[in-house]
Amino acid sequence: MREISLDRLRTLVSIADHGSFAEAARLLHLAPPTVSLHIAELEARVGAPLLTRKRGQVRPTAIGQALVERARRLLIDASQALDDVHRQVQGLSGRVRLGASTGAIAHLLPQALETLRRDHPGIDVHVAVLTSQETLSGLRQGTLDVGLIAMPQPPVAGLRIQAWRRDPVMAFIPAHWSAPARVTPRWLAQQPLILNDASTRLSRQTMEWFAAAGVHPEPRIELNYNDAIKSLVAAGYGAALLPHEAAAPEPGPRVAMRPLRPALWRQLGIAHRSGDIEQATRHVLDVLRGMAAQ
Secondary structure (H helix, E strand, C coil): CCCCCHHHHHHHHHHHHHCCHHHHHHHHCCCHHHHHHHHHHHHHHHCCCCEEEECCEEEECHHHHHHHHHHHHHHHHHHHHHHHHHHHHHCCCEEEEEEECHHHHHCHHHHHHHHHHHHCCCEEEEEEECCHHHHHHHHHHCCCCEEEEECCCCCCCCEEEEEEEEEEEEEEEECCCCCCCCECHHHHHCCCEEEECCCCHHHHHHHHHHHHCCCCCCCCEEECCHHHHHHHHHCCCCEEEEECCCCCCCCCCCEEEECECCCCEEEEEEEEECCCCCHHHHHHHHHHHHCCCC
């Protein structure tokens, strides 16, 4: 069954509004025979007359008026849909799906979201808390647009992965402890520890840091939520190894931070699909890249 085109409905509405085939043709920049053809096609499709002519005035029939009312709503919806899509093409609005670990979400991502809210308020960022491998899988499958992932990562077909940030890993220690100016693996291994669980790259990095010094500590507890870890440190439950961004707030008076010897770094990258990128996604990427040196 052939569908009714919006052009035919627009012609009908224009005739109903102005009471004239000729005026509708002028306003729509159509030839008068084209206007007549549009109405003839609509009437054939509906199976009933849509317009009447009395005393030189063209008016809708009862059936015609019902169709005119529906047509107005359809034309408004179609116009709104095109406006919405046009705004997305321009990057004024749109939805961007972003995957990130809890480490990135704790401090870095809120900074980016605040900048986006200020500079691009029409962009809606949906955040999923995922491991790096889950994020890369989501990007490959098309369920995510941007990912913040632990580095390094091997190349992935169809994805672009680039280095983003390099932040120092620090020892977070209860402030009442007596700790050296620079914390070594051997000293820290003798303390009660709160570490990230084995599913994270940070956990693997820290265990390699300990292993290089010939120690293999057993943590009291393993968590993935940095704020929870810091709260436990503040309560005196143990020490932790966590990344610290330059612009991040200090952890509070009950927690002391110490650099490590040897130094350890948390590296993050940005990943997205190769090829054409929607403008809203470009805006998100630009804001994130602007944070690289902060």
